[in-house]
Amino acid sequence: MIPTSWFLILSAILFTIGVCGFLTRKNGITMFMCVELMVNAVNLTFLAYARQFHQLHGLIFVFFVMAIAAAEAAVGLAIFISLFHHRETIDVDEANLMRW
Amino acid sequence: MIEFAIFFFFAAIAVIFALVVILHRNPVVGALSLVASFFALAVMYVLLDAPFLAALQVIVYAGAIMVLFLFVIMLLNLQHGSEPATRPVQQFLGYAGSAFFGLALVYYLVKYTVLQLPPGPFLSDARAIGVTLFEAYIFPFEMVSILLLAAIVGALLLSGRGARPEVAR
Numbered sequence: 001m002i003p004t005s006w007f008l009i010l011s012a013i014l015f016t017i018g019v020c021g022f023l024t025r026k027n028g029i030t031m032f033m034c035v036e037l038m039v040n041a042v043n044l045t046f047l048a049y050a051r052q053f054h055q056l057h058g059l060i061f062v063f064f065v066m067a068i069a070a071a072e073a074a075v076g077l078a079i080f081i082s083l084f085h086h087r088e089t090i091d092v093d094e095a096n097l098m099r100w
Numbered sequence: 101m102i103e104f105a106i107f108f109f110f111a112a113i114a115v116i117f118a119l120v121v122i123l124h125r126n127p128v129v130g131a132l133s134l135v136a137s138f139f140a141l142a143v144m145y146v147l148l149d150a151p152f153l154a155a156l157q158v159i160v161y162a163g164a165i166m167v168l169f170l171f172v173i174m175l176l177n178l179q180h181g182s183e184p185a186t187r188p189v190q191q192f193l194g195y196a197g198s199a200f201f202g203l204a205l206v207y208y209l210v211k212y213t214v215l216q217l218p219p220g221p222f223l224s225d226a227r228a229i230g231v232t233l234f235e236a237y238i239f240p241f242e243m244v245s246i247l248l249l250a251a252i253v254g255a256l257l258l259s260g261r262g263a264r265p266e267v268a269r
Binding site: 019 | 103104111115147149150156161165172173175178191193195198202209214218228229232236240259
């Protein structure tokens with residue numbers, strides 16, 4: 001069997017890639033995809049610990065995280081469509097009305 | 101061991117396509133790479149004795165959420181590289197900060213999580229998940245259904261014509 005630590009390290013690498021993309025990109029939808037990447041990395045951690053301790057609760061949490069990610073994606077993309085209608089761009093630096 | 105070969109092959113696929121997501125400038129390529137990365141993660145879920153969640157990962161994430169992303173990218177006609185360049189200081193701070201964060205994360209994982217291999221296979225079929233979901237977690241389950249309803253209403257309200265000020269008035 002594959003050790004649990006390897007899954008945790010893979011999850012850490014994917015989470016870090018997500019953080020890096022979120023910090024360095026300006027396209028709103030790409031930043032959103034990086035958030036999905038981080039959410040999936042955390043799901044992998046939940047499942048790795050669920051198998052490690054033989055608990056079903058980790059799997060249930062992954063189920064809830066998927067449902068909330070779906071809701072978040074729907075609302076977030078609707079916000080980007082609305083932003084595009086107003087500003088003709090989804091560059092997040094352009095949406096600076098509430099900055100500072 | 102065939103299991104280890106599968107793990108390394110699909111871990112490499114997941115990491116490489118995740119890097120394509122953050123490095124490629126075309127959002128359509130990024131979304132399709134993210135689908136490939138999610139498929140590789142579904143293989144990881146199968147290796148972790150959770151085939152039901154692997155199926156959910158493919159159906160819900162790769163099937164539904166990423167199709168929504170692709171629809172929005174194509175609706176807004178973003179595939180022609182309209183993204184402006186990031187400031188160099190932001191790029192440097194982003195890469196340096198996340199590299200430091202990732203190295204610290206992996207360092208502490210290697211140092212402190214000395215886990216024994218779990219005994220025996222882990223029974224987590226759809227039946228066991230369903231029983232747990234509808235006995236211990238029935239209240240959060242209903243809350244999630246209300247949340248999804250609120251998300252549907254919110255998405256319709258935000259993306260519909262009513263969100264524009266000249267029509268709302």
